[in-house]
Amino acid sequence: MPPAYPTPARITAVDTYDIRFPTSRELDGSDAMNPDPDYSAAYLVLRTEPTGTGAGLEGHGFTFTIGRGNDVQVAAIEALRHHVVGRSVEEVCADPGTVNRALVGDSQLRWLGPEKGVMHMAIGAVVNAVWDLAAKRAEKPLWQLLAEADPEWLVSQVDFRYIADALTPEEALALLRAGREGAAARTAALRERGFPGYTTSPGWLGYSDEKLTRLARQAVADGFTQIKLKVGADLDDDIRRCRTAREAIGPGVRLAIDANQRWNVDEAIRWTRALAAFDPYWIEEPTSPDDVLGHAAIREAVAPVRVATGEHVQNRIVFKQLLQAGAIDVLQIDAARVGGVNENLAILLLAAKFGVPVCPHAGGVGLCELVQHLSMFDYVALAGTTENRVIEYVDHLHDHFTAPVVLRDGHYQAPTTPGFSATMRAESLAEFAYPDGTFWAADLAGQPQRTQEPRHPRHKGAVA
Amino acid sequence: MPPAYPTPARITAVDTYDIRFPTSRELDGSDAMNPDPDYSAAYLVLRTEPTGTGAGLEGHGFTFTIGRGNDVQVAAIEALRHHVVGRSVEEVCADPGTVNRALVGDSQLRWLGPEKGVMHMAIGAVVNAVWDLAAKRAEKPLWQLLAEADPEWLVSQVDFRYIADALTPEEALALLRAGREGAAARTAALRERGFPGYTTSPGWLGYSDEKLTRLARQAVADGFTQIKLKVGADLDDDIRRCRTAREAIGPGVRLAIDANQRWNVDEAIRWTRALAAFDPYWIEEPTSPDDVLGHAAIREAVAPVRVATGEHVQNRIVFKQLLQAGAIDVLQIDAARVGGVNENLAILLLAAKFGVPVCPHAGGVGLCELVQHLSMFDYVALAGTTENRVIEYVDHLHDHFTAPVVLRDGHYQAPTTPGFSATMRAESLAEFAYPDGTFWAADLAGQPQRTQEPRHPRHKGAVA
Numbered sequence: 001m002p003p004a005y006p007t008p009a010r011i012t013a014v015d016t017y018d019i020r021f022p023t024s025r026e027l028d029g030s031d032a033m034n035p036d037p038d039y040s041a042a043y044l045v046l047r048t049e050p051t052g053t054g055a056g057l058e059g060h061g062f063t064f065t066i067g068r069g070n071d072v073q074v075a076a077i078e079a080l081r082h083h084v085v086g087r088s089v090e091e092v093c094a095d096p097g098t099v100n101r102a103l104v105g106d107s108q109l110r111w112l113g114p115e116k117g118v119m120h121m122a123i124g125a126v127v128n129a130v131w132d133l134a135a136k137r138a139e140k141p142l143w144q145l146l147a148e149a150d151p152e153w154l155v156s157q158v159d160f161r162y163i164a165d166a167l168t169p170e171e172a173l174a175l176l177r178a179g180r181e182g183a184a185a186r187t188a189a190l191r192e193r194g195f196p197g198y199t200t201s202p203g204w205l206g207y208s209d210e211k212l213t214r215l216a217r218q219a220v221a222d223g224f225t226q227i228k229l230k231v232g233a234d235l236d237d238d239i240r241r242c243r244t245a246r247e248a249i250g251p252g253v254r255l256a257i258d259a260n261q262r263w264n265v266d267e268a269i270r271w272t273r274a275l276a277a278f279d280p281y282w283i284e285e286p287t288s289p290d291d292v293l294g295h296a297a298i299r300e301a302v303a304p305v306r307v308a309t310g311e312h313v314q315n316r317i318v319f320k321q322l323l324q325a326g327a328i329d330v331l332q333i334d335a336a337r338v339g340g341v342n343e344n345l346a347i348l349l350l351a352a353k354f355g356v357p358v359c360p361h362a363g364g365v366g367l368c369e370l371v372q373h374l375s376m377f378d379y380v381a382l383a384g385t386t387e388n389r390v391i392e393y394v395d396h397l398h399d400h401f402t403a404p405v406v407l408r409d410g411h412y413q414a415p416t417t418p419g420f421s422a423t424m425r426a427e428s429l430a431e432f433a434y435p436d437g438t439f440w441a442a443d444l445a446g447q448p449q450r451t452q453e454p455r456h457p458r459h460k461g462a463v464a
Numbered sequence: 465m466p467p468a469y470p471t472p473a474r475i476t477a478v479d480t481y482d483i484r485f486p487t488s489r490e491l492d493g494s495d496a497m498n499p500d501p502d503y504s505a506a507y508l509v510l511r512t513e514p515t516g517t518g519a520g521l522e523g524h525g526f527t528f529t530i531g532r533g534n535d536v537q538v539a540a541i542e543a544l545r546h547h548v549v550g551r552s553v554e555e556v557c558a559d560p561g562t563v564n565r566a567l568v569g570d571s572q573l574r575w576l577g578p579e580k581g582v583m584h585m586a587i588g589a590v591v592n593a594v595w596d597l598a599a600k601r602a603e604k605p606l607w608q609l610l611a612e613a614d615p616e617w618l619v620s621q622v623d624f625r626y627i628a629d630a631l632t633p634e635e636a637l638a639l640l641r642a643g644r645e646g647a648a649a650r651t652a653a654l655r656e657r658g659f660p661g662y663t664t665s666p667g668w669l670g671y672s673d674e675k676l677t678r679l680a681r682q683a684v685a686d687g688f689t690q691i692k693l694k695v696g697a698d699l700d701d702d703i704r705r706c707r708t709a710r711e712a713i714g715p716g717v718r719l720a721i722d723a724n725q726r727w728n729v730d731e732a733i734r735w736t737r738a739l740a741a742f743d744p745y746w747i748e749e750p751t752s753p754d755d756v757l758g759h760a761a762i763r764e765a766v767a768p769v770r771v772a773t774g775e776h777v778q779n780r781i782v783f784k785q786l787l788q789a790g791a792i793d794v795l796q797i798d799a800a801r802v803g804g805v806n807e808n809l810a811i812l813l814l815a816a817k818f819g820v821p822v823c824p825h826a827g828g829v830g831l832c833e834l835v836q837h838l839s840m841f842d843y844v845a846l847a848g849t850t851e852n853r854v855i856e857y858v859d860h861l862h863d864h865f866t867a868p869v870v871l872r873d874g875h876y877q878a879p880t881t882p883g884f885s886a887t888m889r890a891e892s893l894a895e896f897a898y899p900d901g902t903f904w905a906a907d908l909a910g911q912p913q914r915t916q917e918p919r920h921p922r923h924k925g926a927v928a
Contacts, residue, residue, distance in 0.1 A: 065576060107500065264624075290782055294785075
C-alpha cells in the first residue's frame with residue numbers, strides 16, 4: 001500500500017567541485033598581502049530525491065578561496081557529508097539550525113578548529129547550501145525569507161554558546177521584534193531603491209595615478225558615494241595615492257582605506273595618522289583579525305578615522321569581543337567565512353545590540369551574491385536603516401552565477417530569484433573545475449588557450 | 465669534474481600518512497566535549513637525498529587529531545609540499561625559520577586561516593619535522609639544541625609580526641641572555657631529576673568513585689604532585705568527584721579541574737565557585753579558547769582558583785592577548801596546534817615576559833613526546849625554574865614511538881635520542897594507516913580482529 005501521506009524527499013548526495021579561475025594571469029589589482037590570487041570556490045550541491053515533499057530542489061553553497069588550498073577546502077566539505085545525506089528536505093528547510101548544530105557539534109571534527117579556519121568555512125558552505133535549499137523551497141529570495149520569519153524562529157536559529165554574556169536569547173528576541181516595526185515600508189523602499197554599495201575597483205595597489213583618477217571619477221559618476229583604496233605597501237605611495245583619490249572624488253564622497261592586515265599595532269597607528277589629512281572614512285584590517293586588543297588600541301589612537309574589520313574574523317566569539325572592547329566602528333561580515341547564515345544571524349544581532357553598523361566584505365567569487373541577502377534582511381527587519389551602511393562591490397566573476405547581482409546607481413537591487421543567489425552556471429563548473437575542467441585540462445596539457453581574450457570579460461581578479 | 469665541495473643533500477619528498485588508532489572502542493576515559501575520540505595523527509616524513517651534506521636523515525612531524533577529519537589534515541600537509549621539496553637540508557637545518565616564514569607567508573594558503581585551524585596545524589607539523597631533522601643533524605635532542613643555541617639565533621627564529629606591541633626582539637634577546645645564567649647547573653639538574661609531570665589518568669568523566677580513588681592514590685604513590693579531573697557535565701557529580709579526589713590525595717597534592725570549553729562565561733564562574741571548596745589548583749578551558757575577555761572575566765571572579773588555557777589556542781596573537789588582558793594564571797602550550805617550534809618559541813618568550821608559568825598540554829598521540837622538549841628548554845635557558853610548572857602526562861600510545869617518553873617518580877626524564885622524539889615505529893605506520901593499514905583493512909572488511917586484546921596494552925584513549 002502506498003503511504004497515506006507523501007514521503008518526504010531526502011538529501012541524496014553532497015556533490016563537490018574544485019572551481020578555480022585563473023585570475024592571477026589577468027590581474028587588474030592586488031593588495032599588500034595578496035599579490036597573485038586565483039579566485040576559487042570550494043563548491044557543493046545538495047542533491048535531493050526526485051519525488052516526495054520538497055523533491056527535486058538543489059541547495060548550492062561554497063567557500064571562497066584564492067587558489068592553492070581549494071582542494072583542502074573541498075576535502076573539508078566532504079568530511080561533513082554524513083551529517084546531511086539522508087536527511088529530510090522538509091525538516092532541514094524548516095530548521096536549518098539543526099544542521100548547523102550537528103556540524104559545529106561534531107566532536108571529532110571540532111578538534112580541527114574549533115569553529116575556525118578550513119573546517120569552519122566548510123561548515124559555512126554546507127549550512128549556506130541548506131539555506132539556499134530552504135529559500136528555494138519557500139520560493140523566496142533568502143533576504144525575504146529571513147525578513148518575513150517569526151522572530152522566535154530566528155532566535156531558535158542562533159547558537160548562543162560563548163556569546164550569552166553579551167547577548168541573551170531574550171535580548172535577541174526583543175531586537176527582532178522591534179525590527180518588525182516599519183518593515184513593510186522598508187521592504188518597499190528596498191525594492192524601489194536597493195541597498196547602497198561602495199566600490200573597490202579604483203583602488204588596487206598596482207594602478208597608475210591616471211588610472212586611479214579615471215576610475216575614481218567613474219565610480220562617482222556611477223552613483224557610488226564611497227570608494228576604497230588599498231594601502232600598506234609604501235607610505236609615500238599611499239600619501240600620493242590618497243591625495244590623488246581625494247582630488248578625484250572631492251570632499252563629499254567617502255574614501256575608505258584597506259591595509260589587508262599588513263601592520264603591527266604601532267605601525268597601523270603611525271601609518272593611519274599619516275594618511276588622516278585625506279579624511280579617510282575608515283581604516284580596514286589595520287592588523288591581525290585575531291587581535292581584539294590591538295584593534296581597540298588602534299581605534300583609540302586614530303579617531304576620528306573609523307576602524308573596520310571582519311572579512312577574516314573567524315566566528316561570533318571574536319566579533320563579540322571586538323564589540324565588547326569597543327575595538328571597531330564598522331563590522332564587516334563575510335557570508336562565507338563563518339559558519340553560515342546561522343552564525344551571521346548571531347553576528348548581526350550582536351552588532352545591533354552594540355549599535356555598530358554592518359558593512360559587508362564582498363568581491364571574490366560570489367561573495368556579493370551571498371552577502372547582499374544578509375544586509376537586506378538587516379535593513380528590513382533588524383537594524384532598520386541603511387545609514388552608514390554599504391556593501392562592498394567589485395565587478396568581477398558575476399557572470400558565472402545564474403542570478404548575478406544587479407547594481408543600479410550605486411545600489412544593489414533586491415534579488416527576486418528564490419534562493420541565496422549561490423548557484424553557478426553549469427558551463428562555468430564544467431570549464432573551471434580543477435584540474436579536469438575544459439579550461440584547466442587544456443592549460444595543464446600545455447596547449448594554447450582557445451583565446452587570448454578573457455572568456456568572461458569581467459574577469460578582473462583582486463581580493464577585496 | 466666533480467664539485468670541489470660536497471653537494472648539499474636536498475629534501476626529496478614529503479611522505480604523508482593518515483594514522484588512526486581505534487581508541488573509541490576501548491575508551492577508558494572521556495570528557496564533557498569529546499565522548500568518543502579515535503586518536504589519530506596526520507603524519508609526515510621529510511625524505512632526503514642519499515648522498516651529500518646532511519644526506520640520509522629524515523624529519524618526522526605530525527598533527528594530532530581525534531579521528532574524522534584526519535584526512536583533511538593530511539591534505540593540508542600535502543598542500544605545503546612545494547615549499548620544502550628541493551630545499552637544501554643544510555640550509556633548512558641552519559635556519560628553520562625560513563621554512564616557517566615561507567609556509568605562514570604563502571599568500572594563497574593564508575586565506576584559509578590566517579594562522580589558525582587546519583592549515584596552521586599543517587604548517588606546525590611541517591615546521592616541527594624540519595626541527596626534528598635539524599636536531600638529528602646536530603645529533604642532539606631538540607631541548608638541548610635549543611638550550612645551547614645562541615640567543616641571537618633563537619630570536620631570529622621568532623616571527624614578531626602581530627606581537628611586537630607586547631614583546632620586541634630586543635626584549636626577547638634580553639630574556640634569552642638572562643636565561644643563559646646558570647643554564648649548565650640546570651641542565652645537570654634536569655638530567656638528574658627530570659621535569660615534573662602531572663597525570664590526568666584518574667580523572668576521566670566516566671570513572672566510578674572507587675576507580676577514581678584507587679587511581680588518584682596510585683598517582684600520588686607514583687610520585688605525582690598534581691592530578692587532574694574532568695568536569696563540566698553535571699555539577700552534582702562534579703562536587704562528589706572533587707570531594708572523592710581530594711579525600712584520596714589529601715590536602716598537599718594539587719587538584720586541577722578541566723571543563724574542556726564546556727561553559728559560557730557565567731556558567732564557568734558559577735560552576736567553578738561551586739567547586740572551590742575542594743581547593744582546585746586551576747580551572748582549565750572554562751570556556752571558548754577564542755574568548756580572551758571571557759577568560760579575563762572568569763579569572764577575576766574565581767580567584768584564588770587559577771585560570772588555565774592553551775591547548776586549543778590557535779596562535780601567538782591570541783596568547784599575547786590572554787597575557788595582556790591578565791586573563792590566565794597558567795599558559796598551556798601545545799606542541800602540535802600552533803605553527804611549530806618557531807611559534808612556540810614566541811609563546812614561551814611572551815610567557816616569560818609576562819611572568820606566567822607554562823604548563824603544557826599533552827596526551828593524545830605523541831604530544832608528550834614533543835612538548836617535553838619545549839618545557840625542558842624553557843627550564844634550562846629561559847624561565848630558569850620548574851616552580852609551578854608541570855607537563856601533563858597521560859599513559860597511552862607511547863609504544864608507537866621509537867623514543868617514547870620516560871617517566872620516573874612523576875618526572876619526565878630528559879630525552880637523549882637526537883631529534884624531536886617524533887618518529888613513529890614503522891610497524892605502527894603499517895598497521896594503523898587508514899584505511900589501508902593491516903588493522904583497518906581487516907576491520908573495514910568486517911573480518912574479526914586478530915585478537916580481542918589491545919594490540920598495545922597502553923591503548924587507553926582519552927583527550928587530555
